[in-house]
Amino acid sequence: MKALVTGGAGFLGSHLCTRLVNEGHEVYCLDSFVTSSPKNLNRHVELIIDRVDGITDLPVVDWIFHLASPAAPGDINTFKGTCLAANISGTKRMIKHAESYNAKLMFVSTMKVYGQCHRVEEYITGKVAGEKLCENHKIARLANVYGPNMRPDDSRVIPVFITKALKNEELSLWNGGRQLDSFCYVDDIIDGLMRFMLSDSTGVIEFGYDDTISIAFLADKILRLTGSKSHLITTERVTVVDICHQLADLTRARKELGWFPDTILDAGLVKTIYYFKEILHVGKEN
Numbered sequence: 001m002k003a004l005v006t007g008g009a010g011f012l013g014s015h016l017c018t019r020l021v022n023e024g025h026e027v028y029c030l031d032s033f034v035t036s037s038p039k040n041l042n043r044h045v046e047l048i049i050d051r052v053d054g055i056t057d058l059p060v061v062d063w064i065f066h067l068a069s070p071a072a073p074g075d076i077n078t079f080k081g082t083c084l085a086a087n088i089s090g091t092k093r094m095i096k097h098a099e100s101y102n103a104k105l106m107f108v109s110t111m112k113v114y115g116q117c118h119r120v121e122e123y124i125t126g127k128v129a130g131e132k133l134c135e136n137h138k139i140a141r142l143a144n145v146y147g148p149n150m151r152p153d154d155s156r157v158i159p160v161f162i163t164k165a166l167k168n169e170e171l172s173l174w175n176g177g178r179q180l181d182s183f184c185y186v187d188d189i190i191d192g193l194m195r196f197m198l199s200d201s202t203g204v205i206e207f208g209y210d211d212t213i214s215i216a217f218l219a220d221k222i223l224r225l226t227g228s229k230s231h232l233i234t235t236e237r238v239t240v241v242d243i244c245h246q247l248a249d250l251t252r253a254r255k256e257l258g259w260f261p262d263t264i265l266d267a268g269l270v271k272t273i274y275y276f277k278e279i280l281h282v283g284k285e286n
Contacts, residue, residue, distance in 0.1 A: 002026045002061040004103075006052045006094065007068030007086075009033060011149045012108070012186065014040035016065060019190050021045060028059050030068065034082060035075045040149050052090030060101050063197055066094045066134075067108045069126065073119045074155030080122070087126030091133050098137070106197055107134040109141045111208065114246045136202065140193055143208025143248045147186030147268065148275035158183065161219055162273055165228035166282045176234040177216030182247055184209040185268030188261040195257040208248030209261050225269055 003020050007013040008029030013036070020027045021044045029041060032051045041047065050056035052068035069086040070076045076083055091107060098105035109127045117124065131139050146158040154160070164171050184207065192207040219232055253259040276282070 001063055002028070002059065003063040003065065004028045004030060004059065004061045005065045005067060006030045006090065007036065007066075008045065009036035009038055009040050009047075010067065011036075011040075011071075011147075011151075011154075012145060012189070013065075013067045014042070014149050015147070015186050015190050016067070016193060017045045018042045019194060023194075025063075028061065030056075030058070032068075034079055035070050035072070035151075037151075051085070053085050053093055058097050061103055064094050064098050064103050064105045065108065065193065065197070066091060066106065066130075069123070071110075071123065072155045074153075076120050076123045083122045083126040084129075087130040088133070091130045095133060095137070104138065104197060105134065106138040106140055106193065107131065108193070109139055109204075111141055111143045111206065111246050111248055113141065131204070138196055138202055139204045140196055141204055141206045141248070142184075142189060143206075144181060144183045145186050145189050146183050147272050149186075150272070150275075152276065152280060157181075157215065157218065158222075158269075158272065159276070161222045162226065162269075162276045163280065165222050165226040165230050166273075166276060166280055168229045170231050170233050171219050171223070172233045172236045173216055173219055174236055177214055177219060177232075179215055180212040181215065181218075182209045182212050183218070183265065183268075184261050185263035185271075188263050192253060192257065192259045192261075195259050199257055201252070201256045205252045205257070206248035206250065207253055207259070207261075208250070209265075210247065210250055212247065213265070221265065222269060222273075225266070226273055 008017045009031040021042045027045045029045045030048045113128050150159040152163045
């Protein structure tokens with residue numbers, strides 16, 4: 001098959017491109033490198049440098065995976081307007097291209113569409129609008145994803161904690177780290193996206209891990225796995241809207257795709273920590 005991955009040089013997109021290449025597909029990546037890096041790309045992927053709402057001619061493909069959008073809170077606030085452009089104007093462009101050539105289209109969304117979170121308000125607004133536009137196509141609604149190819153300066157909790165732990169810097173737990181969340185390793189998510197695209201299913205299917213942990217528990221685990229000397233700070237108080245975080249309903253994923261995440265947290269964190277050690281040159285001689 002021929003596949004187009006928007007945002008294919010980003011964290012999630014780069015893993016998807018590699019999976020597609022490894023399975024023998026012809027892969028095109030559409031990316032403007034606002035938050036991503038060409039270093040992430042598999043050498044067998046053909047790169048198209050453009051915004052997802054741009055004007056560059058696109059290849060005729062069988063599958064379109066639409067992932068392009070800033071997702072980390074820091075990026076969302078730094079690149080104001082980019083989320084709305086990618087998830088609304090960019091989605092309209094992908095729908096038009098898919099329907100012109102009878103391609104399957106998958107819009108990658110977020111579990112945060114259920115709630116509100118001021119830190120990522122533009123992201124949520126864009127994803128809600130994108131889901132509405134794609135209601136006749138495939139919508140993959142994801143919980144928090146983590147793994148290799150995340151940036152050290154990514155503002156999401158796992159890369160922040162790992163980076164600070166490896167540098168033996170203090171880790172601040174908002175409100176004592178009592179808030180609950182769920183994290184799913186990237187390989188499991190990519191497997192779910194592939195199964196979804198290969199299926200005849202449309203509409204919304206949710207993907208994520210089926211249990212929650214506290215942020216304090218996550219921090220303790222990362223400190224233990226890294227052997228860090230970092231100290232935990234629990235005095236910072238931040239207003240957090242609990243409905244930002246919700247477990248994925250895996251009913252359709254299990255029933256229609258035979259999908260269920262099988263990477264336990266320790267195993268996924270070990271792989272992610274190893275990646276961060278490599279890119280941060282931790283434990284290596286200069």
